[in-house]
Amino acid sequence: MRPTTLDPAAEQALAERCREVVADPARIRVRFPAAAREIARTPGTSPAPGGDRIEDRVRVRLLDALAQGLPDPDARAAEVRDLYRYGDADERRAVLLALPRLGLHGRVVDLLHDALRTNDPRLVAAALGPYAATYLDDEAWRQGVLKCLFVGVPLRLVDGVDQRADDELRRMVADYADERRAAGRPVPDDALPLLTSRET
């Protein structure tokens, strides 16, 4: 993730909140949900799964502060899991985006499973980042990729497709493409590279 670009007042407010969270990690329970209002947000709503939104970046920075304030990874994992559990869709998305930075190893893979059970393209996309590429088991990861094709998440947002795509995934995508063609419906462009790479 690129560095946050905030105006100076917002940057100062964020830095203050981060210091507060480092000193008293439980404060993240009210600072994280309020972050868009208290610090900064991108105006309007964007359903785009790959959208780059200021409030996402602000919340990721708060989670960085949490990681600093809670050096014990089990305590940190519990706090992160609760932020997800009690979060709205925006908060959950920010948690998912931050996962690779939090040093949690495989502790919160259950959050990926939860996100992939939804049909929310913004959550599905955020779930399939580098954390999933490393820690999500093959079966769930393949189902996640297939779900992207179904709900319209561009595969360029999925981390590690080139490295992790295997014959089983290619078979699943080929079957999906056959089904679409049989129904007279177009095959998403995103599926094509995975189809070709099997044929060659």
Added chain:
Amino acid sequence: MRIFDPHIHMSSRTTDDYQAMYDAGVRAVVEPAFWLGQPRSSVESFVDYFDSLVGFERFRASQFQIAHHCTIALNPKEANDPRCAPVLDLLPRYLAKDGVVAVGEVGFDSMTAEEEKAFARQLEMAVEFGLPALVHTPHRDKLAGTRRTLELVRAAGLPMAHALVDHLNEVTVDLVDDAGAWLGFSIYPDTKMDPDRMVAILQRRGLDRVLVNSAADWGRSDPLTTRRTGEAMLASGFSEDDVDRVLWRNPVEFFAQSGRLLLDVPDVDAGATFAGNSLLRGERA
């Protein structure tokens, strides 16, 4: 006639209701957290409910171009159940969210010690989060409950201008009025307050700090009683501007104190989804 219904439980209503409300002029609502008729038996059940108030219900309303807000609280009835009371510890997470415009419904149901404890604690939370409080007054022993309510608001240090005391009637209105709190009236189809009695109260004491709501929920109720009240006001000589004041500007003024009103509703996209679910039946084209 533009209408802001400051107290309506939309989770219990249908899309037909949303359409009828839009057609009647409703453009904004507040949905207070309350009980569901069927008692909850765990904190987890509240979490799922709060989740839908800040998520799916807001989405449903937006599909009818209605701005949806909510209030969050442990309601007085379920404050008596030791399995539910621990939800109090989770409330701060929700009170920090956008679109949560008050703590509520708090108040009394049977005036028990447990109710009073939960009520007092949540009034403190309102102070801490800079939020107004929406207070339910009991159906039984209403006058005593209302009196005790005002004492607790004072004790918590919540400014009276941040308290909306709801479900008032001819017997309780003056008590709350004299205290300087906001006055909520729930207009039901055949019980409690009706539009004509509402108009009589407005004629007697004026329009200041008055909010009219349908309180429509899963019971016998009508989401259009706000509109009926506006019509009754016009029929008895109030002006269009008076109606706009009671049905729009007053609720906006009260809830704007939260700093969290979201009155801009995105344009309707019939195919839009919430977490991948649209309101359409069957497949999208």
